[in-house]
Amino acid sequence: MATIKDVAKLAHVSVATVSRVINKKGYVNETTKELVYEAIKELQYVPNELARSLFKKQSRIIGIIVPHLTSYYFAELLEVIEDITVKHNYRMMVCNSQDNKERETKYLQVFQQYNIDGVIMISNTTRIQDYKSLNIPIIAIDHKLTEDVPSVTSNNTMGGRLAAQKLVDCGCKKIIHFRGPSVLLPVQDRTIGFKSVLEKLKIYNFSFDLDFKNPSQEDIQNVVNSNLDCDGIFCDSDIIALNVIQSLKSAGKRVPEDVQVIGFDNIELSRIISPKLTTISQSTAKIGQYAVDTLVKLMNKEPIEKFHVQIDVTLIDRETTKC
Amino acid sequence: MATIKDVAKLAHVSVATVSRVINKKGYVNETTKELVYEAIKELQYVPNELARSLFKKQSRIIGIIVPHLTSYYFAELLEVIEDITVKHNYRMMVCNSQDNKERETKYLQVFQQYNIDGVIMISNTTRIQDYKSLNIPIIAIDHKLTEDVPSVTSNNTMGGRLAAQKLVDCGCKKIIHFRGPSVLLPVQDRTIGFKSVLEKLKIYNFSFDLDFKNPSQEDIQNVVNSNLDCDGIFCDSDIIALNVIQSLKSAGKRVPEDVQVIGFDNIELSRIISPKLTTISQSTAKIGQYAVDTLVKLMNKEPIEKFHVQIDVTLIDRETTKC
DNA sequence: TTGTAAGCGTTATCAC
DNA sequence: GTGATAACGCTTACAA
Numbered sequence: 001m002a003t004i005k006d007v008a009k010l011a012h013v014s015v016a017t018v019s020r021v022i023n024k025k026g027y028v029n030e031t032t033k034e035l036v037y038e039a040i041k042e043l044q045y046v047p048n049e050l051a052r053s054l055f056k057k058q059s060r061i062i063g064i065i066v067p068h069l070t071s072y073y074f075a076e077l078l079e080v081i082e083d084i085t086v087k088h089n090y091r092m093m094v095c096n097s098q099d100n101k102e103r104e105t106k107y108l109q110v111f112q113q114y115n116i117d118g119v120i121m122i123s124n125t126t127r128i129q130d131y132k133s134l135n136i137p138i139i140a141i142d143h144k145l146t147e148d149v150p151s152v153t154s155n156n157t158m159g160g161r162l163a164a165q166k167l168v169d170c171g172c173k174k175i176i177h178f179r180g181p182s183v184l185l186p187v188q189d190r191t192i193g194f195k196s197v198l199e200k201l202k203i204y205n206f207s208f209d210l211d212f213k214n215p216s217q218e219d220i221q222n223v224v225n226s227n228l229d230c231d232g233i234f235c236d237s238d239i240i241a242l243n244v245i246q247s248l249k250s251a252g253k254r255v256p257e258d259v260q261v262i263g264f265d266n267i268e269l270s271r272i273i274s275p276k277l278t279t280i281s282q283s284t285a286k287i288g289q290y291a292v293d294t295l296v297k298l299m300n301k302e303p304i305e306k307f308h309v310q311i312d313v314t315l316i317d318r319e320t321t322k323c
Numbered sequence: 324m325a326t327i328k329d330v331a332k333l334a335h336v337s338v339a340t341v342s343r344v345i346n347k348k349g350y351v352n353e354t355t356k357e358l359v360y361e362a363i364k365e366l367q368y369v370p371n372e373l374a375r376s377l378f379k380k381q382s383r384i385i386g387i388i389v390p391h392l393t394s395y396y397f398a399e400l401l402e403v404i405e406d407i408t409v410k411h412n413y414r415m416m417v418c419n420s421q422d423n424k425e426r427e428t429k430y431l432q433v434f435q436q437y438n439i440d441g442v443i444m445i446s447n448t449t450r451i452q453d454y455k456s457l458n459i460p461i462i463a464i465d466h467k468l469t470e471d472v473p474s475v476t477s478n479n480t481m482g483g484r485l486a487a488q489k490l491v492d493c494g495c496k497k498i499i500h501f502r503g504p505s506v507l508l509p510v511q512d513r514t515i516g517f518k519s520v521l522e523k524l525k526i527y528n529f530s531f532d533l534d535f536k537n538p539s540q541e542d543i544q545n546v547v548n549s550n551l552d553c554d555g556i557f558c559d560s561d562i563i564a565l566n567v568i569q570s571l572k573s574a575g576k577r578v579p580e581d582v583q584v585i586g587f588d589n590i591e592l593s594r595i596i597s598p599k600l601t602t603i604s605q606s607t608a609k610i611g612q613y614a615v616d617t618l619v620k621l622m623n624k625e626p627i628e629k630f631h632v633q634i635d636v637t638l639i640d641r642e643t644t645k646c
Numbered sequence: 647t648t649g650t651a652a653g654c655g656t657t658a659t660c661a662c
Numbered sequence: 663g664t665g666a667t668a669a670c671g672c673t674t675a676c677a678a
Contacts (some may be wrong), residue, residue, distance in 0.1 A: 001435070003654090003655055003656090004655065004656065004657095005655080013664075013665085014664065014665040014666075015655090015656085015657095015665085015666095016657085016658085016664070016665055016666075016667090017663085017664060017665075019656070019657060019658085020657095020663095020664090023657080025657090025658090026658090026663085026664095027663050027664085028663065028664080029663060029664085032663085032664085046432055046435055046436055047436065047655080047656075048377075048436060048438070048654090048655050048656070049433075049436040049437050049656095050373050050376050050377045050382065050436075050437060050438055050654090050655075050656090051377050051654070051655030051656035051657090051670090052655080052656055052657075053373045053656090053670095054371070054373045054374050054377055054654090054655080054656070054669095054670050054671065054672085055655085055656050055657050055658085055669075055670045056656085056657075056670085057670075059373065061416075068402065069392070069398045069399075069401050069402045069405070070395065070398045070399050070402055070591070072393060075392045075393045075398045076392075076393050078392050078417075079391065079392040079393055079419060082392070082417060082418075082419045083419070083421075086426075086429070086430075091416055091433055091437075092416065092417055093384075093414055093415065093416060094401075094405060094415055094417050095405075096402060096405045096406070098406075103409075106409070107409075109369055110372075110414055112324070112369055113369055113370065113371060113372040113373075114372050114373060114414070115371070115373055239591070239592070239595070242592065242595045242596060243595055245597075246595060246596070246597055249597055268393070268562070269562070269565065269592055272562070272565045272566055272569060273565060273569070273596055274568075274569055274572055326670090326671055326672085327671065327672065327673095328671080336648075336649085337648065337649045337650075338649090338671090338672080338673090339648070339649060339650080339651095339673080339674080340647090340648060340649075342672070342673055342674080343647095343648090343673095343674095346673080348673090348674090349647090349648095349674090350647055350648085351647070351648080352647060352648085355647085355648085370671085370672075371670090371671050371672070372672095373670090373671080373672090374654085374670070374671035374672040374673090375671080375672055375673075376654095376672090377653095377654050377655065377656085377670090377671085377672075378653075378654045378671085378672055378673050378674085379654085379672090379673075380654075
């Protein structure tokens with residue numbers, strides 16, 4: 001591994017000059033510049049980021065905290081984030097919190113040890129103080145932590161509204177909302193949007209809480225069985241929706257003839273299964289892009305316009321709804 | 324951020340002593356040790372890994388190259404790998420190659436710049452030489468790159484065999500294999516296992532290549548339509564299987580009554596959809612564990628027993644097969 | 647048992 | 663324009 005010294009020696013200049021060349025900073029004569037470039041090429045020199053980071057106290061690494069990797073929504077988000085991150089010439093250190101506070105705390109220490117430049121939080125932590133004490137820029141996805149920590153989320157209220165409106169438009173009279181854990185902000189917002197439409201129209205509805213990672217098939221079946229007159233179901237994830245459709249089948253109900261179903265996330269599979277799932281699509285592309293771009297601004301100490309941004313969602317009309 | 328100097332000052336000792344204490348290396352008096360620990364606690368000191376890494380020329384970071392993040396198999400693998408990685412006190416830098424050589428090459432440079440200690444390759448690269456020239460330990464998953472690069476894979480031949488045997492046992496007479504790209508080793512092995520069983524029994528069969536990431540629904544439909552007498556289908560992924568089942572429905576075929584289907588991967592959804600999918604399960608847990616453990620051994624310059632390891636797969640018997 | 651000091655590969659501040 | 667050199671925070675001979 002060639003170092004800056006090797007390059008300096010080969011080019012017959014000082015390390016300072018080489019440094020100026022590679023950083024394009026300060027004056028340096030065109031011809032010596034050429035010399036340096038040649039030496040760099042010859043030695044296949046690449047500057048050592050660790051040394052750089054040590055001096056500059058920043059590492060061009062950003063930390064990402066996610067609750068898990070195997071849910072399609074998070075995976076897609078991560079994919080977008082990674083892509084934009086490398087475009088900004090940063091790298092990504094991934095922390096899978098597994099929704100576990102201790103793992104998160106441990107990782108926060110790691111972040112410190114590596115002089116991480118910023119963090120993207122997609123986690124459900126409550127210990128926001130721990131993050132703030134790190135004193136590095138943070139952006140939250142899907143969680144409005146506090147007023148002063150920037151965040152970006154889907155417009156979940158809109159999602160709830162769109163779903164409710166669609167079911168109403170297609171003639172539903174009794175609607176169930178199989179939602180995620182109601183402690184989560186996105187879930188709360190979806191519920192608000194959902195109820196806002198239905199209550200105005202005095203349409204009977206209720207919400208039932210499920211775990212996102214492992215929605216209880218049993219609970220779903222029970223709720224379905226004891227509400228056989230229900231004709232519309234809004235689910236907070238496509239996975240939940242698939243479980244629900246399964247339960248409806250077991251209960252002898254046809255989709256969408258007897259019961260109409262709307263999911264959330266627009267996962268790849270929602271258009272492969274049959275009947276194809278009507279669902280609400282979140283723009284992971286926009287969320288991820290905004291998150292990274294904003295974080296980069298924060299890391300550069302540039303001002304940001306808005307602290308809390310919401311990204312529109314769209315209803316994807318497919319076969320589990322009638323109209 | 325407290326440094327080792329601050330600790331030294333507070334504990335009235337030299338930095339060397341502090342270093343000895345935190346690294347548990349060399350002699351240090353019990354009572355001074357206590358003093359140091361107190362100072363560390365008081366200042367909430369954590370050693371800076373960048374400085375450490377710079378000196379030791381190793382960073383406790385391992386690089387992971389994956390083709391993409393949104394396929395369930397890779398996500399699961401990544402989840403396991405992350406888990407074991409942190410247990411070994413390493414961190415993970417993720418490179419999503421997007422099956423793109425240039426991205427991969429760019430990341431290799433990044434790996435160099437950060438003195439990455441080892442890499443786990445789940446990618447389809449052909450430029451193994453680029454990796455070797457990095458001169459750091461590598462382990463490949465799902466790809467036997469060359470004889471001297473350790474690898475771990477599922478026993479894909481076994482997978483092909485199990486699937487073929489199952490279909491035969493359940494009475495199939497004409498079997499199609501919707502496989503992945505036949506340039507991939509796992510795909511080749513599955514084909515070998517699959518054919519070994521069928522050819523011995525002289526059962527008609529053929530293989531059709533598809534893309535894993537975006538299997539062409541159209542191609543599948545065409546093949547299905549022009550082989551209406553086929554009664555058994557083995558798919559190289561559950562996603563392909565779902566597509567196939569969809570196409571069979573369009574063609575008026577019932578699963579499993581008319582055509583029996585077996586998938587691969589045992590993704591979460593395979594037991595949610597209806598009929599529940601019979602499939603071959605790969606043990607991502609074992610693969611990931613072996614990969615990381617072996618890489619750690621290599622990084623510690625410990626010997627490893629076997630260079631190429633295969634992990635057994637299992638047939639998960641569900642509803643898309645008749646017996 | 648402890649401290650001094652060199653060095654890891656950079657960048658940035660000075661002189662020249 | 664360019665070159666010494668201190669500094670970033672740490673580890674490890676080597677002395678004491």
